[in-house]
Amino acid sequence: MTDVSKASFTIEHESNDTKGRYVVELNGGKAEMTYSKAGDSMIIIDSTEVPDVMRGQKVGFALVAKAVEDVRLSGKKIMPLCPFAKAQFARHSEWHDVLL
Template identity: 65%
Template sequence: MSEQVPEIEFEESGSKGRYLYRADGAEAEMTFSKAGEKLIIIDHTGVPDAFRGQGVGLRLVTRAVEDARAAGKKIMPLCPFANAQFRRHPEWADVLKG
């Protein structure tokens, strides 16, 4: 029997939003602000110790990249973690705000 991996959730309210990962009573999040119609600014990624080393932070950023790509948006990763992920993933250059 295979384990179900929880989906990344998306919440949006006005000019702010966040991506969430919830499992076993813990919650990881990546927050962002919208700057106009075509730019999102990732400002924070928080991953509790319970999820460390499991790729949860990367999954949060990857979901934002996929969503931005699908919507024709750009991302400005001000969060140090998200910024580091963009440096490690040159294939995301199409959504990186230069």
């Protein structure tokens, strides 16, 4: 399992009835991964955006990893529609238990 608690930045999570996002503010930029809720059992990762100022710091990876961590705890599943998130799932077979 990936431990995002060792990251050198803080990941904030915001959520409402239909949508949510994970956000990192670092070096004057803001990265975010957004998702939509599909019922009570699944989230759909819509988009992951990381500004150039954060490139190379694994911020995008950390955003997806945090979503995986949270989804595991809640017993939900993830459908990654975002190309970046899809690529991360392809690289990390240890996350396949949460894939829909």
